[in-house]
Amino acid sequence: MSARADRVVRTEQQRCPRRDENPVNSAHFSHADWWERGRWASTQQEADAEVAEMIAESPNVSSVGNLTWGYGGEQPRTCSYCGGIHPDDAIALIKAGWSVDATDKGYKRYLEPPGYRAYAESFWKVRAGDMSEAHRPPRVESPTPPVKLYVQHFNAEQIAAFNVVLKERAS
Secondary structure (H helix, E strand, O other), X not given: OOHHXXXXXXXXXXXXXXXXXXXXXXXXXXXXXXXXXXXXXXXXHHHHHHHHHHHHXXXXXXXXXXXXXXXXXXXXXXXXXXXXXXXXXXXXXXXXXXXXEEOOOOOEEEEEOOOHHHHHHHXXXXXXXXXXXXXXXXXXXXXXXXXXXXXXXXXXXXXXXXXXHHHHHHO
């Protein structure tokens, strides 16, 4: 059994709305979907064990990144089918200062911890050869796997709450 399977806690049953995007996949996976906690390891030892397992299972994988959840509080719930964050947990992270980053898909966003965007922008400037920044921001790890947000999981009330939090932050 994998390290991840040992730590996943199913919290409530649901049906992922993203199943309807691909009827072929939906037909092959008739089991229930769950909101679950445990997508990230709780300790570095668990993360190391999972990385070792992933590398052993796939010869093309040499590095996986940071699998620990080092952001305080409980790990957010994620969908067992698509990996998207539970809407209520997304709103809580945004209230705690996490940024919402758009993608090229209108229905998908990524959530990043406070300070990550400044770090990433600085990192890429330095990597491109711009050494003028003498004081780079401290390194901020982004969770791997990333915190994905799919709007299909939001109901009307959650969308309204999400928009309120974003408007409050903008003002």
